Structures are given as C-alpha cells and as structure tokens.
Amino acid sequence: MSLRIAVPPDELRRRCEAASVRAVAGHPDYEDGAVVPAGPWRPLTEALCRELAPTTGTADATLVELVRAADIDPGLLAAQHVTALGRAASPPDAATITPNYADGRRIGIHLDNWDKLDYQHKAHGRRRLCVNLGPGARYLLVCDTDIREICRTVRPDYATCYPHTDDLRAYIAAGFPLTCLRIRLEPGDGYLAPTELLPHDGSTAGVTEPSTAAFWLGHWPREAFNGPSAVVRAVNSAS
Template sequence: MPLHIAYADQAALRARCEVATVRTSRPEENAYEPGSVVPAGHWRPMTEADVKAVTAPRRPLDSTLVEIVRPPFQDGLLLDDLARALGDPDAIYLGQALAKPGMTTTTDNYEDRLLIGLHLDNWDKLAYADKHTGRRRLCLNLGPGTRYIILGAIDAQAVCRAIHPDDHAQRYPHTQDYRAYVAGGRPIRIVRIRLSPGDGYVAPTEYLLHDGSTEGEDEPSAAAFWLGRWPRGILPSLV
C-alpha cells in the first residue's frame, strides 16, 4: 500500500507538507554511503492531486497509516513512560537523536558515521508477505528547532516486487531495494512534513522510505522515538 496520511483538514495538511522527488547521491557527496537515496530538492507545495494520492481509504490498515500528532509530553514526564498509555503495553522507547541544523537527511550508519539517506527501518525483520504488519514508530520533536519527516510514496512491498520479480516472495524488503529502484531510473515521489517543537508523527517506518531532515533550519532538533502497535486516532491529530 502506498503512503497514506490521516487528516481531517486538507488546508492544514497542505500547510505542513511539500513534495519532491529523489535521486542517487553523487560521488562528491562523500558524507553519504555510495548509492544512497536522497531528496532531489526543488520542494513544491502540495497540489489537489498530491492530496488525493495520500488520502487513506475508508478503512486503512493502522499498521500502514501515517498520522501527524501532538504527543502528550509535559515537563517532569519520563520519556520512557510517555507511550505506555497509548494502547500498546509492549511499546518500547528507542531513545533520542540530535540533528544538527541544515541537514538534508539525518540518519547515519553507526559503524562508519556515513549518512545512509532515505531508508527502511528493520526492527521487526519481516519478510515480504508480512512487511505491512510491522510496528509503527512514534516520534516527538523535542526542539529547540523545527524538523521534518520525509516519506516515500511507494511502499516496500511494491519496490521489492519491481526489483525481484521472480523471487520477491522469498525476500526481506530492504533499503538496498530502494537504492536499486532509484539507480534504475525509476521515480519516487516524496513528501516532507514540518514538525515544530512538541509536534510528532506515527508512521510505518518499516514499510515506507523515510528519514528526518533539518534542511533550511538554523537550530538543532532533538527527537525521541518509540516503537509500538498503536490504534489510529489514539493521539490528537494536528491535521
């Protein structure tokens, strides 16, 4: 299933979102792993067609839905405890990450510190047939700066089928599938969603190409992350 964003107010959604495409990182961009998928730039406002493309069906799978939310954080609340009341007693706190200002993408490989670009998470290590059932990630922007979540519009199962037409059913969809997809000249539309301090998202980062960004911002941004199986609508929506 492609990128689906839950919203009730189209104007509020469009005010937060911009659209672009991707490219493969260039050799001179030596902060990135070779072959990384990165935004091509030229972000533009969402059109009516863009909004229609991300509009969820009437009964979407919670596990594949993106929500733009206001997590219930308040001073004195331990981040470890924030997600416990949201409908999944087994949700886990993944920790925090600090992004410097002006980063097109934010995630690096902890082994060599090279940026990995837009990617898939793999906490659940799911095979092709089950990739859409993974846990979703909850993010809270702790500030002080604004940050973005970038999401790809084509899902991991569709990309895996395209790259491995003969044996996709035996595969485990991976970031490398997306890299091969883009290197082969296939386009991917991406959506960038603005998150002010205190804002957050719930997204299927095991299923959709994604990464954080602080591009164009002049302050760093820390973010906290959790992983769980939350029912849609459990947090107040910002759109």
C-alpha cells in the same frame, strides 16, 4: 500510491511539500547509492492531497498520522507491545539525518528493520512514534511508494525476500520514479509512521537550530493519541 496520511487537506498543504529523489555518488558525507531529496520542493496539489487521504480500508499499521506531544497519554507508551528507542540529536541544515553508525556517513532515505519482517508480513510491523523535542524544527521525509511495491519491481524473488534499503537504492538506480514528501514538525509536534514499510528519514534542511527527537515503536490503532496528557511524563518515559 501506497502512502496514506491522516491529516486534513488544508493542514497537509500548509505543512507539507513534495519533491523527486536522486541517488548520491562520491559524496564524502553519504554512502554511495544513498537516496536523497532532489528538489526543488513544491506545494502539494489538491489532486495529490486527495490521493494521500486514507480510506475506510486503509490498515491502521500502514497509516501516517501527525500528533501533538501534549495529547499523548503516557499510558499508551507503557503497553507491552511498545519499545522505547530513546532519543537522537540532529544537527541543523542537514538534507537527511540518519548516519551509518559504523563510519558516520549518512544512509539517506531508508527502511527500518526493527521487527525483521519478510515481504509477506512487512505491512504488519509496528509504527514508529516520533516527538520533536526541539529547540529547532525538523521534517519527516516519507515516500509515496512502499517497499513491497518496490521489491515487486526490482526483485524476481520478491515473495520470499526480506525487504531492505538496498532494494530502494536499486529501484532508484534503475530510473523508476519516486515522490518524497516532507512534513514540518515544530517542537512539540510528532508523527506515527510505518517506517518498516515506507522509505523515510528525517531532515533539518534550512533549519538554523539543532533538534532532538524521542522515538517509540508500537501497535497503536489510528487516532490513539488524541487525549490530554503531560508531555513531560511522556517524554521522560523514553529516557
């Protein structure tokens, strides 16, 4: 279990569900081999909630946190280490939302590579901040096994490799288990997540309205976003 989520257990059980995953083949909307949630979604058990809790030894760069837009200090978005990634609009009722911009097909659960890190440094990448601007709700999909463990399982050259979404797909194709969590984000909700390290995507499954999200990358310490601020100024800084 390499996923750690800094959310009180009661709130996590209220906002989060778990499911297995599967590979897609022959679907016109998806790349062949894309990894997607398999369902059915099930409530989190108390045991899983305990496993997901961070410890004092959990590195800040590997931690998933939930935030509220109203608590984001715009000054934290203007630091030198921060990159504003802009906004992305998502349609309603999509199992996963990220497309391959070359052909429009969805790539499914995947790894980011903004910082272009090798295996040895993958856990030190910047975390991604996402804020749901609405009008609909959306979900963060995030898996319980990080890409380093996946590479150790499927690649003999793991120590010198550059981890990639293809390694995740090979792991699933070989029949290894992976649990996907989905965390509900209402308008104004957001997350900090190590999207270079943990397989992830967004989802609007079962949601009837579209939504738009704003994104940043940065090296923020845990609990950085816990002060009052104006959400409009924070969001407009990504425009």
